[in-house]
Amino acid sequence: MPFSLSIIAEAWPTFEAGLITTAIFCSVASVLGLVLAVPIALAQFSRSWPWRVSAKVLVEIVRDTPFLVQVFVIYFVFPATGIPMSSTVAGILALTIHGAVYFSESIRGAILSVPKGQVDAARAAGMSYPLTMRRIVFPQMMGYVLPPIGNQIVGLIKDSAVLSIISVPELSMAFQNVLGTTFAAPEAFVAVAVLYWLLTSAVTLVMSRLEQLTPTHRSTQEMTSLLAKADR
Amino acid sequence: MTTSGSIIRVQNLHKWFGELHVLKGIDLEVKAGEKVCIMGPSGSGKSTLLRCLNFLEEPSKGIVFLDDLPVGYIEDADGKRRRDTESNINRMRARMGVVFQSFNLWTHMTASANIVEAPIHVNGLSRQAANEKALSLLRLVGLEDKKDAYPAQLSGGQQQRIAIARALAMDPEIMLFDEPTSALDPELVGEVLAVMSELARGGMTMIVVTHDMGFASAVADRIVFMDHGQVVEEGPPSTFFQQPKNERTIQFLAKMTSRPF
Ligand SMILES: Nc1ncnc2c1ncn2[C@@H]1O[C@H](COP(=O)(O)OP(=O)(O)OP(=O)(O)O)[C@@H](O)[C@H]1O
Ligand SMILES: [Mg+2]
Numbered sequence: 001m002p003f004s005l006s007i008i009a010e011a012w013p014t015f016e017a018g019l020i021t022t023a024i025f026c027s028v029a030s031v032l033g034l035v036l037a038v039p040i041a042l043a044q045f046s047r048s049w050p051w052r053v054s055a056k057v058l059v060e061i062v063r064d065t066p067f068l069v070q071v072f073v074i075y076f077v078f079p080a081t082g083i084p085m086s087s088t089v090a091g092i093l094a095l096t097i098h099g100a101v102y103f104s105e106s107i108r109g110a111i112l113s114v115p116k117g118q119v120d121a122a123r124a125a126g127m128s129y130p131l132t133m134r135r136i137v138f139p140q141m142m143g144y145v146l147p148p149i150g151n152q153i154v155g156l157i158k159d160s161a162v163l164s165i166i167s168v169p170e171l172s173m174a175f176q177n178v179l180g181t182t183f184a185a186p187e188a189f190v191a192v193a194v195l196y197w198l199l200t201s202a203v204t205l206v207m208s209r210l211e212q213l214t215p216t217h218r219s220t221q222e223m224t225s226l227l228a229k230a231d232r
Numbered sequence: 233m234t235t236s237g238s239i240i241r242v243q244n245l246h247k248w249f250g251e252l253h254v255l256k257g258i259d260l261e262v263k264a265g266e267k268v269c270i271m272g273p274s275g276s277g278k279s280t281l282l283r284c285l286n287f288l289e290e291p292s293k294g295i296v297f298l299d300d301l302p303v304g305y306i307e308d309a310d311g312k313r314r315r316d317t318e319s320n321i322n323r324m325r326a327r328m329g330v331v332f333q334s335f336n337l338w339t340h341m342t343a344s345a346n347i348v349e350a351p352i353h354v355n356g357l358s359r360q361a362a363n364e365k366a367l368s369l370l371r372l373v374g375l376e377d378k379k380d381a382y383p384a385q386l387s388g389g390q391q392q393r394i395a396i397a398r399a400l401a402m403d404p405e406i407m408l409f410d411e412p413t414s415a416l417d418p419e420l421v422g423e424v425l426a427v428m429s430e431l432a433r434g435g436m437t438m439i440v441v442t443h444d445m446g447f448a449s450a451v452a453d454r455i456v457f458m459d460h461g462q463v464v465e466e467g468p469p470s471t472f473f474q475q476p477k478n479e480r481t482i483q484f485l486a487k488m489t490s491r492p493f
Contacts, residue, residue, distance in 0.1 A: 117332055121395075123322075124328070125326065125398070127349075127353065131353055
């Protein structure tokens, strides 16, 4: 059977809609997830134990249960307690929580990678905790935090396929529909793979650009160029 | 309020790390302008004591006074003490400069950015005023030409001199040094001690944890010897080095002087 572009062209509107839905869901969930991830990570360093414990419990629950189960819980259990839930809201909420927890683990790891002496020096100089975080810890951890966060956004894009189970019309749902109408044409497999690949590559590209802007990257670059000059 | 005339007064200070009793009732007074060197074997609690002075470490019991004001606590009318507000604690910390064994310069900032950081963001100094101040401090530590260098481009001795300049930029009333030369190659120790001696001559109040007997003899008004979380002996350098009384001091000094350098 020859590879036929016309099959893809015919199915394109379905694919396009799915691609856009996946992109929107994952973008919104990534942004909201990152915003939530910072307090979840910081709570685990809190001096008061209720913050530490609740953050840890949330992280463990999300990490130790399959994403599919989380989606079901949000989609079916919430309405049962009287909170109305559409598949869109449930889908974005599930992705956001999932992302937030995984991002928070990367942020926590990156915070730990900043030597404690850096914080001691800031606190000793009278800098407040928020100021220390903003001026000393966050800039230094950017180099450590961006690569894993990039990987996790890629993971989020792949995990979002699970949302087809609650009828979110995302890319893998579109793929299933195309499979049905084209009688499982191999072209559909190729098309969906390429589209996922495009999405994840875009993320990887953006993240590596961001990485080049981080202060750690800049200071090492400047140092390397200076050392090179000194060598000459 | 009692006016004791001392800038730092430590009363019956205890510190536990879990089961580990690290400080066992330290009493210490330091007068304005005084230079005190703290010596003692590894693990005796010198760093912990220094960190308790500016509340980087919270004392388990006892209290530290800075200019007769309790550090980190406020006392209620009924004499009960509770933790001071964060902003008061920060303000108190800003009055004491700290220099660490491992320099702890902020690696993402240049030397001059390290120096102006706290003056601008804590004291609200204008950038221009802070830069001028940084320049004069860089001159003081002999590193004007390194103002745009990142810490990774500096030798250990240079990093420590920048760290001293950074601490001085907050106009501290007292400087705390925790083994400032222990992480340095021997040939770099001198340049850091020179800056510290200069500072001492200028009248700065200093508490210095050090094993450098030359520096301690030359600069200290008083040596405090710690062992197992207690002050076991103190006195002026002449008596301390020449006629130590305590058995543990004698052993320690014997070990120090027989150490090959
Ligand atoms: N944050 C901490 N948690 C638990 N134990 C600690 C902590 N900080 C210090 N200790 C312990 O307290 C004891 C005293 O440590 P400290 O660093 O004050 O000693 P030191 O006199 O400065 O030693 P050194 O000369 O090696 O620097 C040591 O046994 C150390 O392991
Ligand atoms: Mg120490």
